[in-house]
Amino acid sequence: MFRKIQHYLLLKQPLLWNTKAIPTLTILAVFHILFFGIGYLSGALDFNQTSRNYNSNEETVVFFSVLISILSVIIWLVFYFKNNAFKALYPKSNWALLQEWSLLFVICFTAGSFSMSYFLGIDTKIRSYYTETEAKKRCETLSKASIFYGENFDAPEEIDTTINDTTRPFRLDYVRFKGKKYSLNSLLNKDIHNYSFYDSKWDSVTKVKVKSWLIDNQQDSVKTVLKEYFALVNEHRLTSNINAQQWFELIPTAPDFIQTHVIAKREKDYYNGGNYNYDYENEYNEAVAVEVAKDGKIDSLNEYLKYIGKDEFVFYKTYVPADELEYNYEKIANTYTNPTVSSQMLLAFLYLAIGLSILIFSFRVTSGRSWLIALISMGVLNIIFGILSVVFRFESFYLIALLATIIILFTYFMVVIKRQKAKGISGITLNASLWLLPAWLPVMYQLLLEFLRHVYGYYDYNSYDYNMGFDYDNYPLLKFLKDNGENMLWFNLLFIVALLCFYSIQIKKWKALAEG
Numbered sequence: 176m177f178r179k180i181q182h183y184l185l186l187k188q189p190l191l192w193n194t195k196a197i198p199t200l201t202i203l204a205v206f207h208i209l210f211f212g213i214g215y216l217s218g219a220l221d222f223n224q225t226s227r228n229y230n231s232n233e234e235t236v237v238f239f240s241v242l243i244s245i246l247s248v249i250i251w252l253v254f255y256f257k258n259n260a261f262k263a264l265y266p267k268s269n270w271a272l273l274q275e276w277s278l279l280f281v282i283c284f285t286a287g288s289f290s291m292s293y294f295l296g297i298d299t300k301i302r303s304y305y306t307e308t309e310a311k312k313r314c315e316t317l318s319k320a321s322i323f324y325g326e327n328f329d330a331p332e333e334i335d336t337t338i339n340d341t342t343r344p345f346r347l348d349y350v351r352f353k354g355k356k357y358s359l360n361s362l363l364n365k366d367i368h369n370y371s372f373y374d375s376k377w378d379s380v381t382k383v384k385v386k387s388w389l390i391d392n393q394q395d396s397v398k399t400v401l402k403e404y405f406a407l408v409n410e411h412r413l414t415s416n417i418n419a420q421q422w423f424e425l426i427p428t429a430p431d432f433i434q435t436h437v438i439a440k441r442e443k444d445y446y447n448g449g450n451y452n453y454d455y456e457n458e459y460n461e462a463v464a465v466e467v468a469k470d471g472k473i474d475s476l477n478e479y480l481k482y483i484g485k486d487e488f489v490f491y492k493t494y495v496p497a498d499e500l501e502y503n504y505e506k507i508a509n510t511y512t513n514p515t516v517s518s519q520m521l522l523a524f525l526y527l528a529i530g531l532s533i534l535i536f537s538f539r540v541t542s543g544r545s546w547l548i549a550l551i552s553m554g555v556l557n558i559i560f561g562i563l564s565v566v567f568r569f570e571s572f573y574l575i576a577l578l579a580t581i582i583i584l585f586t587y588f589m590v591v592i593k594r595q596k597a598k599g600i601s602g603i604t605l606n607a608s609l610w611l612l613p614a615w616l617p618v619m620y621q622l623l624l625e626f627l628r629h630v631y632g633y634y635d636y637n638s639y640d641y642n643m644g645f646d647y648d649n650y651p652l653l654k655f656l657k658d659n660g661e662n663m664l665w666f667n668l669l670f671i672v673a674l675l676c677f678y679s680i681q682i683k684k685w686k687a688l689a690e691g
Contacts, residue, residue: 225498298514310508322382371512541606549606
């Protein structure tokens, strides 16, 4: 059956036969399904897992996806380069070369994006657990409850004080809430755990809401949050040595709300002579710093030591499985707000496919000798541009030189076609010109952006830190360019196709010129 299909394509669709598109895309589609399936299975959440015992095989899968991509392209090229109707002067329409490049692009994109299918499988699996609305509701419960466990106190506020005409920062030993002073160890100085569903404004409002429950003695509201929290604990079959009612009874009360009984986020930590194995989470945590500085002293009210084998651990007398819930629900939230397969990832794979397909296409329409000379020449030219940029100490020199190269190569190619004489070295310059097609618009865009920055004094604003304090809102055009770099890259895809439409027609004319 395969031979019949190939025979039919040879007679009816020679372009599809020549590019080996049908069998190649079929095989590549099977690999995509396989990688998606691996990702889907890998995306299953283990609610007993935390960042401490997290194991991932992502690096291995990505490595093999890249390896398979390279092997697939090489094997396909071996068959693809066996026949070249363009070099054999086989009659072709004006759009035949554009159609061939389009097939090359599709094959290159499909062959190079196995890892994207893998990550799409992971995202799909994680999203299958809960809808976005349900996930937000659960994260809200976890965020509110986080005030009542752990030691995630806010850092003390700093104010400037003047002593003997010297101004120095001074840390306050209290926190103000609704006009009253409270101890730094008070629940009214606690922070909440953030989930990517919510911004800093939501966090601030939520903190005030929960802390107001304490001041206003709204016990029912607090109990509701704790019960909802333990509903999640029970749903995921996690362990805790307290229940919702016991937790509520340990919450400090008015007037100071000082936390004496600490509800830990896990059952135990490796002791190691007093250096607790805490998670810093890249945030300043005064309580953690104090705890680590205890130098081996145990808070007997909340902790005790115990050996397991030869290792010594500090066990917490009261704990909830916050580590597990935070870790897994962060993954769920991130899958909705910042999925791995994002527009940026798709854009990267599209440009990778465009670059590779243009390299293959240029080799197809010229010759191996011209292609290799162009490759060496462009490499040397880029080295020279880089050295001159350093010598002249002019950051935009490279971009200006690259734009000049683009213009010169394009002009030379058009002059050769216009004169209708010998090709000369135009085979070499045509390769370089095709390779630079994706750079036309981005180079001009970046040069315009840099020009406007110089015009509006962006680099003169502060000689020590020139991008601090510059207000883009005062310069609408500059702000528009700065904020729409990604949109420009999407538009550039259409621009590249338009240029290739033009080039494909001109290359057909160029092919008819004498080689001399």
